[in-house]
Amino acid sequence: MNYDDVAFWSQIAGFVAFALALVWASFKWIVPAVSAAQKASNDRIQLAEKRRDAMQGSLGALRDAIEEAKRDSVTMIERVKERANHERSAIVAEAKSAGERAIANAQGELGRARAEARRKLREELASKALDIARGSAASRIDAAVNAKLIEEFIAQVSRG
Numbered sequence: 451m452n453y454d455d456v457a458f459w460s461q462i463a464g465f466v467a468f469a470l471a472l473v474w475a476s477f478k479w480i481v482p483a484v485s486a487a488q489k490a491s492n493d494r495i496q497l498a499e500k501r502r503d504a505m506q507g508s509l510g511a512l513r514d515a516i517e518e519a520k521r522d523s524v525t526m527i528e529r530v531k532e533r534a535n536h537e538r539s540a541i542v543a544e545a546k547s548a549g550e551r552a553i554a555n556a557q558g559e560l561g562r563a564r565a566e567a568r569r570k571l572r573e574e575l576a577s578k579a580l581d582i583a584r585g586s587a588a589s590r591i592d593a594a595v596n597a598k599l600i601e602e603f604i605a606q607v608s609r610g
Contacts, residue, residue, distance in 0.1 A: 591599070
């Protein structure tokens with residue numbers, strides 16, 4: 451064997467040793483690193499899927515809550531309308547009652563005012579009639595007629 455053959459086989463042996471070292475290094479460091487990266491990626495994907503599933507479940511619950519809130523709002527609107535109608539009816543009834551009381555009071559006041567006006571008119575008419583009677587009586591009645599009238603008046607008052 452000559453030096454060229456030894457050199458050739460030496461290069462082949464070096465290549466085989468380098469290839470074995472490269473394979474060993476890849477199994478020692480590269481494959482675990484790739485496996486760890488793949489496991490981390492799979493874990494992130496799995497976590498994302500869990501979150502997605504949880505959010506879909508939450509989304510369903512939120513949709514149910516929205517539907518319930520819509521039903522509650524419809525119920526509340528109906529209650530408010532009923533309450534408003536009831537309040538309106540109560541206010542109208544109270545206003546009607548107050549108006550009727552005011553009319554009754556006004557009618558009573560009108561009756562009292564009429565009675566007072568009649569009384570004042572009678573007093574005024576009686577006062578004017580007395581003034582007229584005094585004026586004309588002095589000229590028409592003498593002392594004898596006056597005494598007779600007074601006696602008749604006292605007799606009527608004592609009879610009742």
